[in-house]
Amino acid sequence: MFCFAVVKPLAERMRPKDLENFVGQEHLTGTNGIIRKLISNRHLPSMIFWGPPGTGKTTLATILAGLSNAAFYQLSAISSGVKEVREVIAHAEKESKAVLFIDEIHRFSKSQQDSLLGAVERGVITLIGATTENPSFEVIQPLLSRCTVYVLNSLTVQDLEKILEYALQQDQWLKARNIILKEKEALFSLSGGDARKLLNLLEMIVASVPGEEVIITDEMVQQTALRKLAFYDKGGEQHYDIISAFIKSMRGSDPNAAVYWLARMIEGGEDPLFIARRMVILASEDIGNANPTALVLANACFDVVNKVGYPECRIILSQCAAYLASSVKSNASYMAIEEALAEVRKSGDLPVPLSLRNAPTSLMKELNYGKDYRYAHQFENNFINQEYLPESLSGHKFYEPGMNQRENEIRKFLRLRWGDKYNY
Numbered sequence: 268m269f270c271f272a273v274v275k276p277l278a279e280r281m282r283p284k285d286l287e288n289f290v291g292q293e294h295l296t297g298t299n300g301i302i303r304k305l306i307s308n309r310h311l312p313s314m315i316f317w318g319p320p321g322t323g324k325t326t327l328a329t330i331l332a333g334l335s336n337a338a339f340y341q342l343s344a345i346s347s348g349v350k351e352v353r354e355v356i357a358h359a360e361k362e363s364k365a366v367l368f369i370d371e372i373h374r375f376s377k378s379q380q381d382s383l384l385g386a387v388e389r390g391v392i393t394l395i396g397a398t399t400e401n402p403s404f405e406v407i408q409p410l411l412s413r414c415t416v417y418v419l420n421s422l423t424v425q426d427l428e429k430i431l432e433y434a435l436q437q438d439q440w441l442k443a444r445n446i447i448l449k450e451k452e453a454l455f456s457l458s459g460g461d462a463r464k465l466l467n468l469l470e471m472i473v474a475s476v477p478g479e480e481v482i483i484t485d486e487m488v489q490q491t492a493l494r495k496l497a498f499y500d501k502g503g504e505q506h507y508d509i510i511s512a513f514i515k516s517m518r519g520s521d522p523n524a525a526v527y528w529l530a531r532m533i534e535g536g537e538d539p540l541f542i543a544r545r546m547v548i549l550a551s552e553d554i555g556n557a558n559p560t561a562l563v564l565a566n567a568c569f570d571v572v573n574k575v576g577y578p579e580c581r582i583i584l585s586q587c588a589a590y591l592a593s594s595v596k597s598n599a600s601y602m603a604i605e606e607a608l609a610e611v612r613k614s615g616d617l618p619v620p621l622s623l624r625n626a627p628t629s630l631m632k633e634l635n636y637g638k639d640y641r642y643a644h645q646f647e648n649n650f651i652n653q654e655y656l657p658e659s660l661s662g663h664k665f666y667e668p669g670m671n672q673r674e675n676e677i678r679k680f681l682r683l684r685w686g687d688k689y690n691y
Contacts, residue, residue: 277441277470278463281434282326288433289330290462291426292323292419301417302327311335313387313394315372315402315411318419320507321461324397327419328368331395337364340392344374349382356386365392372396373405380407387413399507404544421460428455430462434469444473445480453485457492459507468492506537513588514545518553522592529588539580543569546587557597557671564590597669607665617657650684664689 283289286296286303295302305311311331316324332339340355347369359365367383369375386392387410394414398405402416422430431454435441458465472491473481509531516524532542543565550565568587572580626636641651654661668674668681668691682691 276467277434277438278466280438281430281466282329284330284333286330289323289326290429290433291422292327295417295419296327302331306331306334309335311337311366311393313392313414315396315398315406315414315416316419317398317400317402317416319421319460320399321458321463321465322419322422323462324419325368325370328366328395328397332366332368335364335366335393337366337393338362339366339368341368341370344369344371344379349379352379352382356391359386359392366395367392368395368397370397371399373398373400373402377407380410384409384413400541422462423460424455427458427460427462427465430465431469434466441469441473446473447480447482449482450485450488451483453488453492454483457488509535510542510545513542514549517546517549517588517592518596520592520594520596522589525588525592526585529584533577533581533584539572539577539584540569542584543572543587546584546591549591552601553596553598554591554594555597555600555669556677557595557599557669557673559673561591561594595671595673597671597674599667599669599674603666610660610663610665614657614659617659620654620657622653623655648684652685652688662688664691 286306289296292300292302294300297303316327318324329339329341338359340359342351342355355365355367359367367386372380383392383394387394394410396402396406396414402411406414428451431448431451435446435448454465454468457468468488468491472483472488475491509528513525513528513532516522516528529542533539547562547565547569550561554561565587568583571583575583621635621638622640624631624636626632631637641653643649643651645651656663668678678691681689685691
């Protein structure tokens with residue numbers, strides 16, 4: 268009979284207890300980060316951390332609670348309900364300060380989220396929620412209006428490298444082995460910006476090698492990762508890996524692979540609205556104006572899935588996935604907004620041309636607001652060549668139609684209207 272020592276997972280052992288050892292999210296925790304400023308001002312409002320798994324949401328919540336010297340309560344929306352929330356609130360009312368951290372808050376139903384409102388409003392608890400889903404869709408508006416949303420980003424390779432080195436230097440179990448990091452690229456790529464995934468993989472590799480010396484290579488990492496049991500854990504990393512494979516299969520125009528990954532998610536009990544929502548995004552991001560009907564169908568799919576639910580909605584999901592995968596593709600709209608956002612961040616608040624400004628008052632008219640604006644419908648083909656961009660961006664092209672039949676028609680239309688201005 269074998270006896271195994273029960274120890275905490277490496278990722279849990281390496282969880283930072285202060286901001287000095289917290290890695291990543293410089294926009295929040297750096298010298299000028301908002302979290303750092305809140306701590307300096309001794310102010311902790313209710314907030315929601317939104318970001319991918321393994322980016323520090325739980326860690327940041329526990330660090331903040333510790334720095335606030337408040338009673339700390341933690342619930343998981345997967346296993347807790349209204350009863351547990353009310354119990355925490357009853358305890359919190361006896362404390363001078365209390366922080367309630369709810370992991371996976373997007374999994375709380377409307378009634379469960381409603382049960383938090385009064386306590387958050389009265390300041391009985393400071394709520395910190397963590398979610399991997401867009402709070403705009405998953406958190407009720409009254410609760411969302413009482414919280415500030417902070418976005419956490421996937422960790423960079425540099426961040427992962429710091430976490431890896433810290434673990435090798437600080438963890439006693441790792442220090443007892445002679446670990447030689449010959450190659451690290453596979454460790455970082457398979458981690459996908461997820462610190463927990465990185466440390467779990469490292470722990471699995473070290474535990475699987477007999478003897479004192481562990482030489483880590485990319486091939487070794489890949490072989491170890493492949494030995495993991497292939498199952499669908501809708502609350503864990505498989506959730507993200509399989510939805511990624513699903514999206515990439517549709518983007519790559521492979522309906523067979525798309526339906527397979529869809530089946531994996533359905534069989535695993537994945538939320539059908541989560542699947543449908545991702546298809547709505549893909550219909551615009553990867554198909555766009557090459558086939559505008561794709562967005563219409565994906566949106567209809569979302570509505571019908573919401574009405575029907577499992578098991579029948581599997582058919583609607585399959586129909587939509589097969590259609591999107593089999594559609595002509597274009598990411599022109601996605602690239603256009605990304606380039607435009609980059610320009611806005613670069614050039615700042617450029618003034619709106621006077622001719623395009625609204626002039627509801629006589630003073631604005633005297634200041635030439637709206638002057639020289641020409642109403643397109645008064646001209647031939649409902650078009651008149653005039654400037655719509657800020658002067659310094661005149662002629663700058665953000666939207667480049669894709670090379671497909673529908674967007675070639677768009678290109679032809681724009682070329683007829685704008686001539687050489689935008690070089691269509």
